[in-house]
């Protein structure tokens with residue numbers, strides 16, 4: 001058939017086979033986050049633009065270049081949510097979640113929108129699963145959040161991952177470090193790309209993030225934030241590292257890991273999958289102890305991470321990890337002739353009422369052979385067949401589609417027989 005419309009660039013149609021894998025992953029995610037004491041939150045797909053400008057930071061690429069922003073009919077500037085943290089922080093304040101026991105531990109699975117250049121693992125609509133722990137300054141919380149991510153990937157069977165860790169300090173030590181860094185950047189500015197030169201006066205830290213080969217060779221020599229932390233930040237960082245070691249997590253200190261959003265303080269981390277090519281971060285997060293205050297709340301320490309679901313599914317493919325196949329249909333009911341068709345409709349209704357996943361051929365007049373082929377293509381476990389003989393004898397033929405064996409049963413016993421056979425499967 002001719003395709004007249006195509007999906008917008010950088011988006012995906014989430015088809016059933018893909019979503020089978022997604023559901024499997026999401027179930028593990030939901031079970032695991034519950035085990036760690038998290039509860040779910042969902043925020044609107046769009047927010048006032050200012051929330052992200054103030055929250056994620058005007059100089060960040062996400063806000064300055066990648067947001068889907070429009071004016072609504074009421075004249076407000078609205079943006080599709082490019083990231084979850086500012087939105088969750090807003091919801092925490094607006095819904096007074098701080099009045100409950102602290103910290104508030106929230107997880108989410110929410111679509112995000114960024115006008116980025118699409119490539120493998122990078123989309124204009126992607127879904128992030130993530131957590132935010134709001135109301136704890138304890139370094140154990142940092143380690144707990146990182147532990148959750150590593151356990152999650154372990155459960156999915158992804159082995160070749162690296163945890164990259166850094167501390168970006170707090171307001172005090174970072175402004176001091178920014179000066180030291182800026183001096184260094186000025187001294188090498190002739191070797192830096194135009195982007196870096198533009199960025200360095202406004203946000204020197206972000207220059208460290210540049211992926212250009214030419215810049216990188218000069219940036220490795222740059223002064224490191226971890227060498228300029230104030231005492232409280234230094235202590236926090238060393239405690240986080242100690243806890244990570246207690247959790248048995250191997251990590252790499254990466255002094256150039258600064259993350260692309262402006263709200264980070266102290267701990268910053270990314271989980272990298274070596275098989276992903278350019279878009280190798282399967283998760284990223286960190287502490288954001290000032291964000292709640294910036295959004296109008298009381299000073300409230302917090303930490304979290306976000307991770308791309310589509311990128312994770314891509315990572316599973318790249319790691320050759322097969323997700324267990326789910327069988328969808330227990331029984332396909334096949335009928336030959338008008339009277340048998342009516343009986344088939346009743347059987348399907350009875351099976352469904354008993355919770356047994358079943359269907360029949362919606363194109364009524366097809367031949368037995370075509371219906372059998374369809375049953376197999378749909379992945380049904382059994383076919384229940386009724387023709388004239390079965391109608392007359394009040395029976396049904398039950399065919400096991402795995403080995404093509406079949407038997408004749410009293411029609412009234414079909415539900416019970418199937419219940420027993422399917423007892424341990426996920427089909428009923």
Ligand code: HAM
Nearest residue numbers: 083085122123126281282283284285304305306307308
């Ligand atoms: P982020 O690093 O911008 O952080 O995104 C988190 C993760 O989302 C990335 O590591 C990547 O797996 C995935 N991701 C980002 N952009 C795309 C894209 N265009 N296509 C596919 N996947 C993508 C944040 O958004 C922070 N809010 C994370 C956080 C939560 N920090 C503290 N709490």
